[in-house]
Amino acid sequence: MSKVKILVVEDEMVIADNICLILEDLGYEVLEPAINYEEALEMIESERPDIAILDIQLGGRKDGVDLAWTIKEQFDFPFIFLTSNADAGTIERVKKVAPPAYLVKPFKKDDLYTSIELALHKYAEQKNEGKVDEELLIKDAIFIKEKNLFHKIKLEDIRFLKSDHVYVEVYTIKDQKHLIRGSLTDLSERLPNNFYRTHRSFTINVDHMDAINSAYVLMNGEQIPIGKNYRDDLLKKIRVE
Template sequence: MGKVKILVVEDEIIIADDICNILSKLGYDALDPVINYTEAIEAIEKHQPDLAILDIQLAGSKDGIDLAWKIKEDFEMPFIFLTSNADPTTVERAKKVTPPAYLVKPFKKEDLYTSIEMALYNYSSSLEVSKSATTENKDIIIKDAFFIRSNNLFHKVKFVDITYVKAEHVYVEIYTNANQKHLSRGSLIDFSKKLPGNFFRTHRSFIINLDYLDAINYLYVIVDGNEVPIGKNYRNELLRRVNVE
């Protein structure tokens, strides 16, 4: 097994470099640090780290807590909150994301190591629990469709009828060719595992059915008459899949 890859998201460069140096000394693979929400998402998509260390206070309009929510929705990885601000309001916001670990600056090398190992262990344990648990709103999968629960009914949704799928907070929005929208609780990554091979992820928040792809633009695609964004990290693979020359 290779080294654990860790991404540091910290807008104070000196602190970020210090953390990366400590991580290297502890035997981890420290990726190049990033300073804000946007850079963090790009780094996660590109490098697929095993864990992220998130400073709550970040440069830009979105902070580390916003980033943590996005990681929970779209990426299968644990994270640690890192902050010098331990006021009650911040702690309450952070608690709602249920982080596997929380580290307050200043900290010792041993504290960082313990937090990382606990975060990895807690996250792994939570995955095992979620796999074995049976939830009320669990979707029922059959060969060519699945049933999605809404109130007291299970509604059948055929894969062939789905045009695109969108991540929205803790839900996945499923759009069909009948202009219907269904909601399924969970992450886009988990939902994508249910889909057949003709579905393609164009963006961290969108998956499309290639059978409904009408046109491709530099910034978006047209799917059954709807504009769906396409991220730069997905564009080349999409062009390859649809044989664009």
């Protein structure tokens, strides 16, 4: 069995190194620590950690709460918040992102281990529940739960999907919008190959694409943005020079 891969995001390097040493002693695989939002994003994209430990206060324009939202919306893996103190406003932001665990500095080795294992366990439970309680994907359709009933939506009728924090908005050719609790990444990976990711917040059904340039896709008069990290692959897949 492979080791759990952990990313530590902490702007104080002495603390970051100490956490990494503790994690290695506990038997985890530890990535090179990141000190800010941008470094963390690069590490996540290249290394795909199983869980992240995020200091709330980070240097730079975006802090640990911003990073947590990005993880939740784009990458969908668990995280733990780490901080020494936080004001009331920050605590409210933390509550909205709903972390599976929260550690206050200084902490004990056993507390760190328990928080990691509980966060991983809670995440696994939520993933299993989400596939049953929120949506069921079959060969040519998706059943979305709304008001205690599963409604069938044919995949061919889906125009595009849009990420909205912990939800995915599903837009159809009938100009209907449906809401699924979950991540765009997880749902997109389970859709057929005529669904392409165009942006961190959008996945489109190319069968309903009316026009395209390097900046956006036109679908029924609506411009769907093309992110720079997705542009080359998208244009290559649909053979646009």
